Each structure stands twice: as C-alpha cells, then as structure tokens.
Amino acid sequence: MNKHEYLIFVRSITSIKRWKQFRLWQRIRASGLFDIPWYLRQNPDVARSGKDPILHYIKHGAADALDPGPNFDTQYYLATYPDAAAASTNPLDHYIRFGRIEGRRTRPAAGANWSGTQRPGTYVPRSDQQRPAALKARLIAFYLPQFHPIPENDAFWGKGFTEWTNVTRATPQFDAHYQPRLPADLGFYDLRVKDIQKEQIEMAMQYGISGFCFHYYWFNGRRVLEMPITQFVENDAHDMGFCINWANEPWSRRWDGREQDVLIPQSHSAEDDLAFIEHASGYFRDRRYIRVGGKPLLMVYRPGLFPSAAQTAQRWREYCRNAGIGEIFLAYPQSFDTADPAEFGFDAAVEFPPNLGKFSEISASMPALKNGFRGRIYDWTELARRSRAYSRPRYTLFRGLCPSWDNTARKMEAANILVNASPSLYGEWLSNAVVDTSDRFADFDSRLIFVNAWNEWAEGAYLEPDARYGYAYLQQTRDVLSAPPAADM
Secondary structure, eight states: OOHHHHHHHHHTOOSHHHHHHHHHHHHHHHHTOOOHHHHHHHOHHHHHHTOOHHHHIIIIITTTTOOSBTTBOHHHHHHHOHHHHHTTSOHHHHIIIIIHHHTOOSSOOTTOOOOSOOOOTTOBOOOOOOOOSOBSSEEEEEEOOOSSOOHHHHHHHOTTOOHHHHHTTOOOSSTTOOOSOOBSTTOSOOTTSHHHHHHHHHHHHHTTEEEEEEEEEEETTEEESOHHHHHHHHOTTOOOEEEEEEOOSOEEEGGGTEEEEEEEOOOOOHHHHHHHHHHHHHHHTSTTBOEETTEEEEEESOGGGSSOHHHHHHHHHHHHHHTTOOOOEEEEEESSOOSOGGGGTOSEEEEBTTBSSOOOBOGGGSTTOOTTOOSEEEETHHHHHHGGGOOOOSSOEEEEEOSOEEOHHHHGGGOEEEEOOOHHHHHHHHHHHHHHHHHHOSSGGGOEEEESOSEEGGGTEEOSOBTTTBTHHHHHHHHHHBOOOGGGO
C-alpha cells in the first residue's frame, strides 16, 4: 500500500468496524511477521488482483488458513492453542498481542511430525492408570450442579440458561489473559445425560478424589438444582463418597455482581431447621455418605445467617439422635464466616480459597489492561506459597485449595482474577496440605482436604480437563494423593 492508497484507506474509515480493521492492519504491519513478497508468491491470485496483501489476509486469508509468512503456520497455531481458536480473532494478531509474550510457538519444531491434531505443550492426556489402591488423605471436591436447565433459571436468566452460558461469553481483560476457558473431553455437558455424571465419577475416582461435596439449594422447603445429587444417589453402581453443603443464603444476582436483587428469598426458623434436617437425613443414610469418625458430615455455607446457629445445630443433633442416625459432624467453609466453629455449635471449619485472608493486588502491573476494567487482579502463587508455612489452627480446620480462580465469565469487567496458577504449583500446595493434615490427624478417617472445585467453570476453579491443560491438574492430584503399598511404607 503506497502513501496515496494509505491516505485513501484512512479517509474511508467511517465505521467502528473499519476502524478496528485499520488498527489490526497497523499491528500486523508493525509486527514484521507478515512477509508481503512471500505471501504474494504463495498466492498469485492476490498479486494479480492488485489488492493490499495484508488487507486480503485480514478479510480472507486467515479464514482460509493461509499463512502470513514462512515463520507462522496458521493451522498449527490454532490447533496447538485452542483458546486462540475459541477467541475468534485473527490468529496472527492473537500471537502478536498474547502468544509472543507467553512464548508460544508459531510453527512445528524442526523434525516434528506435525499432523494437525497436536495439543498445546501444556496439555496432559488422560492416563490409563487405575484408581489408586491407597491414599494419603481424602480429597473432597465441591461440585456445582448448575449444568442443566431449570425453570427458575429460565425465568431469571433466559430460556435454556446453564453455567455454560456464562462460560462461553468470557473475553480476555488483558494481554495473555486465559479466557475463555473451554472444556476438553467432557465438552459442554448437560447433567440430565446420566452418562456424563458416570464419567465424572469414574474420572474423579481414577485420579484419587474420594468424594463430591454438592452445593445444595433449599429455600424453606423449595429445592432447586437437586437433580444431579438425586441422580448420583440413584446410581448404586459406584462407591464414590458424597456430602452436601447447604447454600443457606438468599438466591440473588450476586454471581453477576448485583446481590441486592433477590431471586429466591431465604428465611431461617426453628420449623425450617427441622424440615431441612428431616430431608437431609435421607442422604445421611446412604452407604456412601461421607463420615468423620462415623458421623455424617453436614456442611453449611453461612452459619452466621441463622438467628442462632448454636440452637440450629442443637436441633439438628437432637433430631438425628432421635431418628436413629446418631451423632452428626457439622462444618462450614470459611468464606463469609471465619469464627471458631464452636461459636456456631459446629465441629470444624474448612478453608475455602481464594478466601484465605488479604493479599496484594497487582492489577496495575498487568499488560494492556482492558479499558473499563474495574475488577481486581491478584497473584495466585501467593496462596500456594502460604502452604509452605501453615500455622497451627486453634480449632479443627480442614485444609482447602483451589486449582485457579477467575470469575470473568460471571462479572466480566468487574471480575476478581488470580493469575499465574499452574499444575505444578497446585501439586506442591496439595502436597503441603497432605503433610499438614497427616501431622494433625492421626486417623485416616479425619484426614479431609477440600478443593474448590470440581467444576466451577465460570469461576475458573475446576479440576475437570480443559482445552489448555487437559488432565494436568488431575494428574497432579493423583500423584500427590497416591500412597505406596503398605509393605513399602
């Protein structure tokens, strides 16, 4: 494009779309990665047409998988980095803005047998290993059931809403921001399909996870999103453990930053206490329900919302004794409440990262932070580092960890994002938690560790395989938790 043509092009910019196209043209030209003579030799029809080659590549070439130069293999880049393909941006521009900073490859290594189906270099495929014969501790993964349509979500958010609706809308907020996060082998699943949950159970057990802790939604007798746990219990062919965590707060729009909008109210009373425990006790009787010292484990998300948590706990304990269940074990995740569990009449607390106290915000240091971003960005590695020097708790506390955290899918420009998570550091964190737990609890039955979460995709907190890492986090989980045979210990 000569100077005269350049000026004509600039003057012709009369829309936002054309302006973005022009900015893209500028970035590609300035990068030095577009080889104009090479591109014209490879595509003689473009040379004959007299069209600007970069503009041709922007409008047509990238979509046709044409290469912008000998050092950039378009098909290789998109196949190797699924997040680049999912971003629906020009592949060369994606590399210029994100890939180059991350050190991504633009073509196969010399001598590599590139077939067009390779995964990212960080991707770990599924192992053929069997379920570990012995474990060092019991890892319990929080499980979100919101992956199937329900009437309430249809009314609140639109017909067919599930968690995937949020996940697929996420966009990067800064250079090299890992969004959107896309599932691998399990795909955008629907939990109404029973084979999906069967696969989740088999996968979790294969990688050393002892149970799911289902987030449970009860609103004065109204139960929401109960189908996945009902389906789990009805499948008697497996022996994976489970328990429930009652999300005992009002159902609001807090997930998208508008918690003042209450969708389903919640009110606590002595009558509701008894109605809830009568229903929940049906789960306690299941042979696979998770127990601590023989006592069914009941978790409550926010005990501080009860008029008197201690009185509620006492009602529950008395009911279970009279119903033939016996003693129960009450615990809560430290998200909103952080007090000694004894203040609530509870037995234990559970760490619930990333809610592990204050840590430094690093938003200002992020490259090319998106205009209008009003959220906060932190360094995930700080959480992992803290596990190297655990303090001795004053009460019964179960360790918790999160493989990553990023709720961009829910809050977009107002997101809270933790960067720099990695499978290897997650493995170190879990290893430190196992050592600390084993040191504090002599009996294996009490060695519980919780992970947030199995499938919190819209919060970027999941162990399920994704398009970038595959089974890397699950493999770390298995490697850390697997205990050697008794004869070798």
